[in-house]
Amino acid sequence: MAGQPVKRSYSNATLDYLGARYLGVGPELCSYTTQAVQIPMRDGINLEADFYSPELPDKQSPAGLIMIQCCYGRGAGISFINARVFAARGYQAVFVSTRGTYGSGGTFDPGSNEQSDSQDIVAWMRQQSWYPGSFATLGPSYLGYSQWALLHDPPEDCIAAVIPVGPHDQASHAWDTGSFRLDRASWSDMMSRPDDEKGGFLSRLSHLPGLSFLRPAELEKAVEGLPLEESLQKYFGDRAPWLFEYLKHPDVENSYWTSRRHHVSLERANIPILLVSGWYDTFTRQTIHQFQRLHDRGVNVNLVVGPWTHVQGSGLHSMPEIMDFLAEHLAKAGKYDRSQARVFVTGSEEWRSLPNWPPPSQPIALYLQAQGGIGSTLPTQGARPSSFVFDPLDPTPSIGGNQMSGGGRVNDSVYADRTDVLAFTSEPMTEDLEIMGCPFVHLMHESDPPFADLWVRLSEVDTDDVSHNITEVYRALDPARDMSQPLKLELQECAHRFRVGTRVRLIIAGGFFPMYARSLGTAENRVYSDKTVPQRHTLEIAGGVSQLVLPVAAAV
Template sequence: MSALSFVKSTSATGAAVPGTTFTVTETAIGVPTVALTSESSGASASPTYRTSAIHCSPCPRGGQGFKGNRYNNPARSAALSCTRILSPAMVNVGEQFAPDVGFQGPWNWRNNRGTTGLNIRHKFVASYTYELPFGKGRRWMERIMRRCLLLALGLASWLTWAQQARFDSHHSSTVMVAMRDGVRLATDVYRPARAGRPVEGRFPVIIYRTPYNKNGLAKDAAFLARQGYVVLAQDCRGRFASEGRFYAFVNEGRDGYDTIEWAAAQPWSDGRVGTAGASYLAWDQYHAAMYRPPHLAAMFALVGGADFYQEYAYPGGAPNLGWPAWLLRSAATSREAAQAPESAARLQSILKDPWQWLALHPRQRLETFRNFPDHFRMYRDLLEHPEFDQAWRQRGFYVKGYYRDIKDVPTLLLSGWYDYFAEGVLENFQAFARLHKSPTYLIMGPWPHGTGAAQCGDADFGAQAALDQTRLMLEFFDHFLKGQPSNSLGREPVRYFLMGGGDGARGAGGRLRHGGQWRTASSWPPASVHTSRYYLAAGARLITQAPSEQGARSFVFDPDNPVPTIGGRYGVPGTPPCAQNQLCSPKIPGCKDARPLAEREDVLSYSTPPLETPIAIAGQIRVTLWVASDAPDTDFTAKLVDVYPDGYALILADGQIRMRYRESFSRPTPMKPGQPYCVQIPLGSTANLFARGHRIRLEVSSSNYPKFEPNPNTGEPVTAWTRRAKARNSVYHGGRRASFLELPVLTQAQ
């Protein structure tokens, strides 16, 4: 006779006794601690009882459940064994076995009739054997088993505490890791330590690869090392202490692969490798995963996009001045800058006040990089490739073109509604969720490119908006590299912050209390979102019914007097970031007065009446415009704004289109002066509650500077124009040329 039972840690009832059969049910799933007891009887007068305390987490997605599986074998004595999927190691009941504290992994429980069907992740924290006399009575046996269970739970708690406290420090060293072509990359290795001395043993590995100096990762690396990880912080090729030449993004795939596999082969590695990091450090994770490193086991990728051309280099075909500014900062910390202090000082001077430099012709800005060959080449290539060509279709720049190559591993993606890579993060999530069997998680907060805070620009979203990303990362890797339970990774793969609903008063920090709340969803966009159209109409109105009468409004766009950038997803030093009131101020670059932007003559504003009921949106916003111009090329911009009853105009999303690329970003086509064209402008995605009494506003213009370089309106090459001219631009509404805004509206239940 044999039996196998699971018992909740909070109760000793139901413990296995001779002759007991126990059916495991769904209630066992997710219990933080359970006790496993098994009995094997045979010829021996003193059968062996074994009790192991284990941690248990729910079945992986797509795995078998517990319900209805009966674990007993009345025909013969149980030959119960524990087989690790990743290793042939086996332990049999009755054997003396004490696994190392923290020994973990995916396990299958088997009896002598084959697989039981139970397939979950367990973590052993205690294991010991008792020899008990047989035949002393059922009640006596139950009492002994209860005592054993309590002892197991106490020992499990002590061992859990001991494991957490066993690394009181870290040990770091620097090695030069050789890539396949012989180039060596400087790599800091942080190992778990006691009293500063590295602990021998094998640990899971977490890798950061950065162009921003590996020394800046010391704090996070040391923290993770104290949690039982070996952490690698590596300078990318050609940056800081690493050898080779630097060209952003393009070398990170093979270098990432080589680093992952090198780490897996080291004596301090257990072979499981995760990658981590934000922005560039997320892009290089995707690139390495395209080559499918055998030992890559998980990715924690923050604010890493999918299409660099559309998201940062030339969004909507318009040159983004943030990328030249990035190259300038990178050059200022290059090897050449370290060797030529005078050249470095000039770059630092420009960075303190970049306005005059950004106002230069693109070809004049190129000369700034003359003494920095790597960055000169990158900036020259930017100027020579304004179209979406093969230069931008390389693996490093174009993640979405290689989704099917990316290795299927557990992945967490995180971004914010004011992050310029937000749309790429959302596209990556949708693709990974569709193509991969491993879990993919998405977190979208009310944040800019620097994520995790409760405030963004001039808005305060409440303390609930803040997120401890380091703790989240630790829990993610503990779950997927160590098999520990997770509290933050819920059943729903999507967690997003719905902005809005605050009282609009000024908080203690002087920011607008816009408020908001976290929500979950099974997909992105959330289910049951429906698209609502708001049509541009005469009288600067936004209405829900298409106007039958056709009309138009016109304005003059002067590239020498562009509309200033006030908040939004992009910005350069000196511009107000993130959530901002669309109100000019002499402190804001480009502003010449203190009027709302909507009052400028080159801005067309369309608003709803004050809302009688709240409207919540979550998803991508699009604007379809019928437009015309007297120029062969010009830009059109659109901006979604949440207008408070007192007139405060909070920017939510914005976008633009350079008209020569209205048909294709690969093949420019000039406009015919005066001819109407229908164009679509994606504004990206957001989630916001327009409260009762608020207005939904759409602002249309032809510039947003210095977010984007103004169009010279001459039709000349994008980066080689010789003159600028004013353009008279028109926007149609109603009739056969109805222009409209599309919003992803959540149902009332959601």
């Protein structure tokens, strides 16, 4: 079923013009029409969609067809960056609401139906008179996940993909640290509210990722409550049943997650793919893994990583590059001549073009010192251990970093003054030091009791004595680990230059809340228990047994 094509309104044309100016994508080529359509699925339900058709001069064909699957509605804001900006430049677009959202039939169960539904959308497109014979896919975040679900079984007529900040593995995002990522609760809160919920613009904004300052106080209290599952259940009621399935399945290899993981797509995809991320994105690790696996297979893949958060990396700052990519690989009428990897080097505040990521590097070790120092000099054998206590009832707060909301590069100087944090700071740099790749730490670490987590962050202290975050890692520790052996933790990859006069800072804590569900310090399940025990963490310093290893970029 389909409605009549509707010409673009004056107000939408104005919004399109202003939005394109902000994105820097150049002038429009045409106007367009929008047609409401219904797309039948194999189980009998219909997905609601809008078909965008450019109004081109006679005998001029569209530049190509773009397929977008979206669970966040098809309203003005989100349709602009995912469909309308392309329609006004000559592309057709099919903008589909995910099953169970914004008029589409069925029940929304994140990640479980995208693989089959995307194939059904493709089958429907092939039957339409306007189908040009091939298409590209596009869209950030969950829209990117839907693309990976399609590429689980790549259609022959899918010839390119643009995937900004898009995960391929929902299980890893929720549980790969061993602790539950609590942004799954705020996202589930947004996704489980009725599409027509009243309350005004700000009320709806309060549930959008990236706007944590507007989140309901009730949700914040629910996340803080113990037991966690019981507290969330009281808040959600019968909403977001998937959230409680997430909580129930911490093992990422459990069969529950099978339909929500698409590592096989990285082995089967063989089309040009543009990946976009940010150093402070929620899914940076997954995007870099996608690039590395596809690049190793010889796939035509490009990576862009900016100084961006999740929302910023969704295309707001990379639309000109996306347009160039589609012009070559979909419209066959342009040239995309970027390097395989283009990354923003924080500290030097410049873009770097590279043939691969990470580039060659040379590891250098900085040793943790007594009295909170860190440097290239080995501490003496008599250096005393450093310790702190993590209290589950007063957890170390999440400040900046790769949070879905409230993240990014921030002033994190406050950590150095907390008693539940160890901060090791170097002397001022006497020459520039540029790192590219994956820093890691070797820590001779003990915890009492053994049930504990570690959060480690690399930061830079500037010449005004203000600290800003660069990269980090979180890990729920194995209580059966051999504490006589050093613990190795890899921080997320980064690209940063420490300028002369700045200082290296390593921050170590036992939690990062509310980004991650806190360690309770007991053998009981952190999701279902309310029993807590403070945990004493001790780091051995003597002889250089605890160290930070930095990947120093090789001279070009």
